Amino acid sequence: DTGVSQDPRHKITKRGQNVTFRCDPISEHNRLYWYRQTLGQGPEFLTYFQNEAQLEKSRLLSDRFSAERPKGSFSTLEIQRTEQGDSAMYLCASRTGFEQFFGPGTRLTVL
Amino acid sequence: DQQVKQNSPSLSVQEGRISILNCDYTNSMFDYFLWYKKYPAEGPTFLISISSIKDKNEDGRFTVFLNKSAKHLSLHIVPSQPGDSAVYFCAASGIISGTYKYIFGTGTRLKVLA
Numbered sequence: 001d002t003g004v005s006q007d008p009r010h011k012i013t014k015r016g017q018n019v020t021f022r023c024d025p026i027s028e029h030n031r032l033y034w035y036r037q038t039l040g041q042g043p044e045f046l047t048y049f050q051n052e053a054q055l056e057k058s059r060l061l062s063d064r065f066s067a068e069r070p071k072g073s074f075s076t077l078e079i080q081r082t083e084q085g086d087s088a089m090y091l092c093a094s095r096t097g098f099e100q101f102f103g104p105g106t107r108l109t110v111l
Numbered sequence: 112d113q114q115v116k117q118n119s120p121s122l123s124v125q126e127g128r129i130s131i132l133n134c135d136y137t138n139s140m141f142d143y144f145l146w147y148k149k150y151p152a153e154g155p156t157f158l159i160s161i162s163s164i165k166d167k168n169e170d171g172r173f174t175v176f177l178n179k180s181a182k183h184l185s186l187h188i189v190p191s192q193p194g195d196s197a198v199y200f201c202a203a204s205g206i207i208s209g210t211y212k213y214i215f216g217t218g219t220r221l222k223v224l225a
Contacts, residue, residue, distance in 0.1 A: 004154075033213070042115075042200050042215030043155065056210045091154050093213075098143045098162075098204065100213055102154035 002027060004103035006092050012109045013082055020078045021106045025094030032075050033100065034067055035091040036060065043091055043102075049075060082110045114138050115203050117216035125224050130188040132219050134201035137182060141203035141214075146175060146186045149198045149218070158199075159186070191223045 005024045013019050025032050030051050035043035046065070047057045051072035061067075064082075069075040079086055087110045093102045116135045124130045132146075142163045147155035161168040161175045161184070168175050174187045188195055198218045204211065 006154075031211075040217065042202075042217050043213075044215075045212055048210055048212070056208070056212075093154075099145065099157055099160055100202075100204075101157055102147070105152075105154045107152065 004092055004094055004101055006090075006103040006106050008106055009104060010107045010109075012111065014111050015084060016081055018078065018080045019082060019108065020076055021090055021092075021108075023075045023077070023092030023094075023103055024073075025075070025092070026096075026101060029094035029096045029101075030072065031095050032069060033093045033095075034075070034077050035093065037089045037091055037105070043093075046077075046090075079108075082108075084110050086110050113217075115201060115214045115216040117199075117201060117219050119219050120217070121220040121222070123222045123224060124191045126193055127190045130186075130191045130195065130221055130223065132186040132188075132199050132201075132221065134184045134186075134216055135182060136184075136203045136214075138203070138205065138207075138214075139179075139182070140207070141205040143204045144175070144177060144184050145202045145204070145213070146173075147200045147202065147215075148195075149200060155200055188221075191221075193223050193225050196221055196223050 032049040034046040037043045049069040064080045089105045091105045093100045145160040146158045149155045202215045204213045
């Protein structure tokens with residue numbers, strides 16, 4: 001099964017530390033999205049890549065957040081100087097048509 | 112401003128009966144609608160979708176209905192099974208502020224009772 005994969009699945013960090021998450025999309029999918037999900041909410045859009053180009057960043061994505069997709073393959077999401085409010089599930093999704101497929105997510109806990 | 116709403120946070124249904132999950136949206140520019148199922152500590156799993164040019168799409172036990180004039184879609188699961196117990200999210204997609212995006216509702220927790 002070559003679905004969307006994310007690494008790590010869980011991350012616990014102390015406030016102020018930097019963290020980086022990785023997403024490997026389905027291989028033929030050129031469009032990649034990052035979302036954040038908190039309890040009782042649906043996934044909220046963070047950023048979107050078409051191939052290696054980052055086409056949009058949400059206002060939710062402060063300057064502490066940065067995302068890359070070098071060579072249009074895997075993507076990374078980095079959070080600098082983490083805050084307790086960053087605790088959430090970070091989801092990656094990819095698509096080629098209209099249907100979007102999600103990875104298992106990275107659960108971030110900031111202590 | 113929540114563009115996609117799921118007004119029922121939870122729903123309980125007896126095994127074998129029909130489950131109906133509802134979703135309302137406000138933006139008439141949405142052109143594709145999707146339903147996802149989510150188990151705890153996992154990412155959402157795609158279930159079924161419908162284009163805005165259709166009013167019904169069926170896949171096995173799952174049927175999605177779209178009423179564009181009412182800006183309403185629903186997911187029917189029949190017969191419901193205990194393994195269907197999960198949180199269900201509807202999503203609407205379209206070009207928003209120049210890029211193609213997906214907007215999600217807040218989810219409905221379905222519990223199928225054996």
